[in-house]
Amino acid sequence: MPIAFTEIQETIRMVQMESLDIRTVTMGISLLDCADGDFEKVKENVYQKITTYAAKLKPVAEQVEKEYGIPIINKRISITPIAEILGNATVDQAVELAQVLDEAANTTGVDFIGGFSALVHKGITKGDQTLLNALPKALSITNRVCGSVSIGTTRTGINMDAVRQLGQIIKDTAELTKDNNSIGCAKFVAFCNPVEDNPFMAGAFHGAGEGEAVLSVGVSGPGVVLNALKRYPEADLGEVADVIKKTAFKITRAGELLGRVVAERLDVPFGIMDLSLAPTNAMNDSVAEILEEIGLESVGTHGTIAALALMNDAVKKGGAMASSYVGGLSGAFIPVSEDNGMIRGIEDGSLTLDKLEAMTCVCSVGLDMIALSGEASPETLAAIIADEAAIGMINKKTTAVRVIPVIGKEEGDIVEFGGLLGRAPIIGVKPFSSEKMIKRGGRIPAPLQALIN
Amino acid sequence: MQKRAVVTVVGKDQVGIIARVTNVLAKYQMNVQDISQTILQDFFTMIMLVDLAEQDKIDDLLHAFESVEKELGLTISIQLEDVFQAMHRV
Numbered sequence: 001m002p003i004a005f006t007e008i009q010e011t012i013r014m015v016q017m018e019s020l021d022i023r024t025v026t027m028g029i030s031l032l033d034c035a036d037g038d039f040e041k042v043k044e045n046v047y048q049k050i051t052t053y054a055a056k057l058k059p060v061a062e063q064v065e066k067e068y069g070i071p072i073i074n075k076r077i078s079i080t081p082i083a084e085i086l087g088n089a090t091v092d093q094a095v096e097l098a099q100v101l102d103e104a105a106n107t108t109g110v111d112f113i114g115g116f117s118a119l120v121h122k123g124i125t126k127g128d129q130t131l132l133n134a135l136p137k138a139l140s141i142t143n144r145v146c147g148s149v150s151i152g153t154t155r156t157g158i159n160m161d162a163v164r165q166l167g168q169i170i171k172d173t174a175e176l177t178k179d180n181n182s183i184g185c186a187k188f189v190a191f192c193n194p195v196e197d198n199p200f201m202a203g204a205f206h207g208a209g210e211g212e213a214v215l216s217v218g219v220s221g222p223g224v225v226l227n228a229l230k231r232y233p234e235a236d237l238g239e240v241a242d243v244i245k246k247t248a249f250k251i252t253r254a255g256e257l258l259g260r261v262v263a264e265r266l267d268v269p270f271g272i273m274d275l276s277l278a279p280t281n282a283m284n285d286s287v288a289e290i291l292e293e294i295g296l297e298s299v300g301t302h303g304t305i306a307a308l309a310l311m312n313d314a315v316k317k318g319g320a321m322a323s324s325y326v327g328g329l330s331g332a333f334i335p336v337s338e339d340n341g342m343i344r345g346i347e348d349g350s351l352t353l354d355k356l357e358a359m360t361c362v363c364s365v366g367l368d369m370i371a372l373s374g375e376a377s378p379e380t381l382a383a384i385i386a387d388e389a390a391i392g393m394i395n396k397k398t399t400a401v402r403v404i405p406v407i408g409k410e411e412g413d414i415v416e417f418g419g420l421l422g423r424a425p426i427i428g429v430k431p432f433s434s435e436k437m438i439k440r441g442g443r444i445p446a447p448l449q450a451l452i453n
Numbered sequence: 454m455q456k457r458a459v460v461t462v463v464g465k466d467q468v469g470i471i472a473r474v475t476n477v478l479a480k481y482q483m484n485v486q487d488i489s490q491t492i493l494q495d496f497f498t499m500i501m502l503v504d505l506a507e508q509d510k511i512d513d514l515l516h517a518f519e520s521v522e523k524e525l526g527l528t529i530s531i532q533l534e535d536v537f538q539a540m541h542r543v
Contacts, residue, residue, distance in 0.1 A: 011540055
């Protein structure tokens with residue numbers, strides 16, 4: 001059946017007026033074969049492998065976006081969690097490796113490289129500990145290297161010793177980058193139930209179950225969904241879900257097509273399509289505004305969780321039919337600093353840290369790009385991570401924490417992170433201590449949900 | 454493989470739009486298979502389906518359209534047809 005005039009117009013409207021774009025094409029590269037007894041050799045292997053595999057990533061993606069007329073905003077690389085190839089390396093050597101990754105990202109022209117990571121949800125190996133110790137410096141002296149640490153899963157419980165360390169790591173990273181609004185913390189995520197094929201930053205890494213190289217795609221499109229809903233101001237909630245579903249289907253199909261073309265031209269297998277609505281600071285490209293369009297005066301008020309649950313589910317249903325391989329995080333993102341509606345919600349007092357926490361129960365992924373008062377103690381940061389991890393562990397879903405304790409800033413201040421990372425009002429933390437609980441350490445046992453065999 | 458692309462032209466209605474646009478297409482040996490146009494509130498909208506004889510010419514074509522865009526105050530875009538098939542057909 002030929003494509004109708006109105007259908008062509010719809011696609012063009014989505015791209016030109018409603019910010020439809022492919023948020024990221026991310027090439028996953030295994031670095032397992034780069035391990036070596038001689039650390040100089042490791043650095044060389046890593047640099048060579050990344051710059052060889054991803055040499056054409058950026059030009060090919062740019063060519064495809066030109067041919068199809070849909071922008072691909074970010075080109076990124078995810079790699080094997082670095083802790084797995086550190087072996088006997090020292091902390092200083094691990095930091096050097098982070099610099100090598102930064103150089104490789106520069107050479108290939110990608111905006112971020114993710115995978116300065118460790119999986120310590122049950123225990124911490126020697127290499128893991130080296131990576132943890134290297135994190136604050138690595139994040140503060142590199143520009144494009146992102147790190148993540150898995151501290152819990154439904155099957156293993158939560159490693160509270162690691163959680164305690166992360167509180168300190170985040171605080172140290174904030175201190176080291178305090179001249180720049182503690183920006184180092186924006187490149188770090190703590191995960192519960194991380195996924196191995198997430199194309200989005202800062203939490204992307206190339207998991208152990210993945211192949212040599214793979215190409216995954218993350219779509220976006222809050223603006224498209226918002227505009228579609230605006231055309232049905234009187235629809236009931238069942239119809240609202242239907243409108244979101246249909247829109248998500250179209251967005252996803254476009255994303256999968258472009259992803260497959262890029263993968264084919266790079267001669268790597270197509271991995272997964274991540275169905276996530278990811279906001280940007282562009283006008284109307286906001287998840288919060290979708291919730292408000294559904295009928296909330298301001299995001300964060302009563303009814304927010306219900307609206308978010310409806311939206312998140314509808315996006316998945318539409319996307320699941322549109323793509324053959326759905327993976328990654330696949331759910332709505334609610335990064336505060338990257339979403340004008342969320343920022344407004346906090347400034348108006350309708351959206352709070354507690355509400356954001358509750359929202360993470362029904363959507364991916366977690367507390368994301370939230371600027372906290374610089375006064376927050378390492379134990380408080382660790383306790384925030386523990387709370388989020390508990391939500392993920394019990395509900396068998398991914399949860400994450402990417403918070404930025406901005407040194408020298410207090411509740412009510414605004415910080416500018418710049419670029420895609422946006423700006424955020426500082427949120428205060430509770431004045432009461434969680435220190436005793438965090439100091440206990442140990443492991444929170446896996447919940448009953450883990451016993452499914 | 455034969456590739457087709459959708460060319461869309463949007464801008465203020467005036468004399469010579471179709472002539473200028475198809476002139477460029479002819480120069481690059483691109484056959485127009487289908488064409489439809491409408492005028493909405495003074496705005497000219499034209500959608501053409503063209504045979505993209507050589508896909509690697511798309512860069513040159515975009516470049517050639519730039520001067521037409523500037524001269525007549527139009528927005529011209531060109532997209533491979535597959536993307537519309539993917540989005541609007543199951």
